[in-house]
Amino acid sequence: MSQHSSRLLKRYTLKSGMESVRVRFAPSPTGMFHIGSARTALFNWLYARHTGGAFILRIEDTDAARNKPEYVEVIFQALQWLGLNWDEGPQPDGTVKGDKGPYFQSQRASIYKSYVDRLLAEGKAYESDGAIKFHTPKTPAIVHDLICGDIQFDRTNEPDLVIQRKDGSPVFHLVNVVDDLEMGITHVIRGEDHLSNTQKHLALIEAFGAKPPHYAHIPLILNPNGSKMSKRDEGASIADYRNQGYLPEAVRNYLCLLGWSPKDNREVIAIDEVVAKFDLPQVNRSNAHFDLNKLFWINGEYFRAATIEALEPMAREILERNGIPTDGCDPAYFRAALAIVKEKIKLGRELPEWMSYFFRDDFDFEPTAVKKVFTPEGLANLARLRQRLAQIDAAKFSATDLENEFKALAAATGQKVGAFIHPARLAVSGRSVGPSLYHLLEVLGKDRVLARMDRAEKQAGS
């Protein structure tokens, strides 16, 4: 964290005084991690870090039919990938942090039971068909929301709420409220889809005689067409972004901009700065449409700014996954290739297409480019070029020297450099687009370049 932001942070903490913030992210392990969940987790994390409070992870696995233990791993990986570390809750290594556990709802049955019993004993709940129902108050309720303001609910037609199923298991609304109370949650930051449910939660809290937490309902993320984004929709799963070679910092940055703004016309903004500036009242109230285009652009910004070291593991993994193993090749060669390619692309997914020819000599030539570039004149130029390059000392096969050679050759034959560049690019890569040609030749090295030119001439001739 920068000095600047930590100073701001300290000031805020002093100012807010008494109450130490405790927020939680409470996902259900259903097998995938939704982009909307990621944003909710992010906003909770931002608020915790901004206020110097605690960010708690709680696993809401009360629905035995849908939840599987191995799905918890999906949650860990998504949070870790996005860099959202948590202060309390189950850890990936199997340990647990925090003294308000257990943090799996499936392990808190006795706690819920005691709360239900209390309601039963006080006549605030009753049995119906084997299930336990809560006497919902029929009086109006007001939710004081830090983002949405004061919202009044008319509950005259509110049906009684089932809080415990026939099989004895507790229901979401009950466990959610009980855990927030038990874990000392001060701010409930969650999706706006829960806004209407909040009055039920308030009723329960009141029945328990407890003080409700602050609420902050953040707007939802919708599909580009305005419909609710669900599991199956494109871009819904965080794991997909990772697989496609998006950078976590870019995804996180984009998510920050959905419903929140630094208000100074900037888009690419360091997370430390977001932490320093983020606050609940400034979160927007309207839903946002998910825009893959903008994420793509932001990713490009981060991609170009990233170091080779940062990109290398992801690049190798994506290439490997696409049938282009890179373990065998010289690490320096790999990094040099990646360095000149990364300037031209925005997403890891583009790497196989842009890098495969670095690692194999038997690539195909783009048919349309062949027709356009390997003309009789083009091939003649390629031959001249090959002859000239053959005379360069392999040690002096550098971008600047090569540029001089190309220019000299062009001048000598009264042509533009492009007349040599395009045939050369096609010959050594099989493609009409790619990195800066001089750098490409330098990275490939003299031997490869000459051999590929020979191959191209041979193929074009046959």
Add this chain to the structure above:
RNA sequence: CACCCCAUGGAGUAGCGGUUAGCUCACCUCCCUUUCACGGAGGUAGCACGGGUUCGAAUCCCGUUGGGGUGACCA
């Protein structure tokens, strides 16, 4: 159907009673150039509609329309 939330170009947003309504992505044109990308200069495009309040409304109020959410022995 009931209740709740929302409403600035195609998308994300700034604006919080007086602005030629700003910025970013996308799109288009041009420049740079070695293809692509970057970068630079322009352009198309917006306050959903109707009433109020006010000297004055994108900004405040009401209604309509549109979108979203909740109304589960899912979470």
